[in-house]
Amino acid sequence: MLEVYLDPCTVNSRKVLAGLDLLGTQYHFNHVDYFTGAHKSPEYKKINPHATVPSAVDGECTITESNAILQYAADHSPTDRYYPKDLKKRADVNRWLLWEGSVWFQSCYVYLVEYVVKPLLKTEPDESVIAEQAPRWNQLARILDDQLSKTKWLTGDEVTIADLAVASPMHLHKAQRLPLDKYLNLKRWMVEGIEKLPCWQKTQGAVDQALLPDRAAANDSHQAKPDVHATLNYTKDVEKLTELHFYETDKAKDIHEPGDDPHQIAITDGWSRAKSFSGDKHGFSLHDFKT
Ligand SMILES: N[C@@H](CCC(=O)N[C@@H](CS)C(=O)NCC(=O)O)C(=O)O
CATH class of the missing domain: 1.20.1050.10 (Glutathione S-transferase Yfyf (Class Pi); Chain A, domain 2)
Structure with missing residues (x-):
């Protein structure tokens, strides 16, 4: 699989990410944090001696120009629609x-x-x-x-x-x-x-999140009209510890079964704010998902 090394907010990295999506190319994403100078680290410079993002590696082959990465991916695509062979x-x-x-x-x-x-x-x-x-x-x-x-x-x-x-x-x-x-x-x-x-x-x-944080925040509040809802089945908060006695009716009569307190919640896309998230008070957190 193609390994790509980039920071999604930079011009040439965004170009590659959009291009790989257009082409339907499978790839593994490696984040090189431009703002902390990770593209200048000795480790990254082994991949790209120019210390620029993006780069891509396919086995023995390393590609360090965004347009060359697009050409390479397009040449491996099942269609020549986006990069004609003619x-x-x-x-x-x-x-x-x-x-x-x-x-x-x-x-x-x-x-x-x-x-x-x-x-x-x-x-x-x-x-x-x-x-x-x-x-x-x-x-x-x-x-x-x-x-x-x-x-x-x-x-x-x-x-x-x-x-x-x-x-x-x-x-x-x-x-x-x-x-x-x-x-x-x-x-x-x-x-x-x-x-x-x-x-x-x-x-x-x-891109908005990294370079236009004010606009990203404004967009998020516009996006506050979620179009996906889900029901989470909470368990009622009771003083007595919940034990599983569902079939022993006497013991079970003053406890609550797990999931007896349904809550409708709205799901909004928080991806553009991912960096600002941390564990919330219920212990949820958002992490990059490795594919
Ligand atoms: N021609 C190269 C240019 C790559 C480039 O200059 N990338 C910028 C980010 S868009 C960079 O990494 N600059 C290094 C720096 O600012 O230190 C390409 O298309 O990949």
């Missing part, structure tokens, strides 16, 4: 993957650092850095907008791994303050295409 179609996907890694990521990253990371670290964004980057970003956004005025997804009618790769550096576009209103085709693709993909939605919570 060489001309594949060349088109490849050129967007390379374009993203060589120019797009760097430009979007400036906005991510200034408007997302710095506020997180309680530092002021440097507007002169944005002003310097803006012409470059606009030039690149125009290229995407032009392409997306002709096609639904970057390479045609079908979503491919190139779409996820290009979307990832702008994954927090509102918080990054990327001026998408100037690029309506790009905005349509991002908001009505990418952000509607289940694989994208599943990977949003961890």
Whole structure:
């Protein structure tokens, strides 16, 4: 099984997680905590000497570039739908993957650092850095907008791994303050295409939780309308210790049977807040589930 090493909140890690979900790839997740610098540990650098996330290991094979991980996983997928085997179609996907890694990521990253990371670290964004980057970003956004005025997804009618790769550096576009209103085709693709993909939605919570804690909390309170309920059968709290005497009616008459106090409870998705949970007073706690 593919071992992946990443932190779900980083751009390139989120790209890989969304991509593996889209492709239906089975993998084993290893958390490398970016904020504690675990990607710089000697242990991790044995896997990835560049000290960056993500990385993937499949037996003897180690892959250290997010787009290369997507390509590898797609090549092992039973379908070529998301990474066509047809060489001309594949060349088109490849050129967007390379374009993203060589120019797009760097430009979007400036906005991510200034408007997302710095506020997180309680530092002021440097507007002169944005002003310097803006012409470059606009030039690149125009290229995407032009392409997306002709096609639904970057390479045609079908979503491919190139779409996820290009979307990832702008994954927090509102918080990054990327001026998408100037690029309506790009905005349509991002908001009505990418952000509607289940694989994208599943990977949003961890990003919000780590990088936009205020928004994550607000979303949680919006999500307070749970759509799943369950009945938990508590046992009534009685002074006398509960003993099992169900068939001895005399002894059983003043005790309560286990599960004689049903409570309807609402189940809400707390995954985006998982890090803030600890054991509660009834002894429940939330842990990562190893697959
Ligand atoms: N081209 C690499 C870039 C990987 C990369 O730079 N990852 C960032 C997080 S998105 C990182 O680990 N940076 C190291 C650091 O900030 O120390 C890829 O696509 O995997």
